[in-house]
Amino acid sequence: MSPDSEEGYPGNLDCYVTYQLTPDNKLNITYFATTDKPTIVNMTNHSYFNLNGHVGGVAICLG
16 A cells, blocks of 8 residues: 555555466466556566575576
């Protein structure tokens, strides 16, 4: 919940995100938002995953 006028943006904003791992090992990220006034919404993620294990040293950025 982001209240009306937070950081100068109009409207109360409710946001939800769903993370889903599919049977074929794909990650689906679904965003949903509602507001009571016209406003700007730009949702994304900045997740980092190290797919090489603890000592691999390389991370992958999604976002």
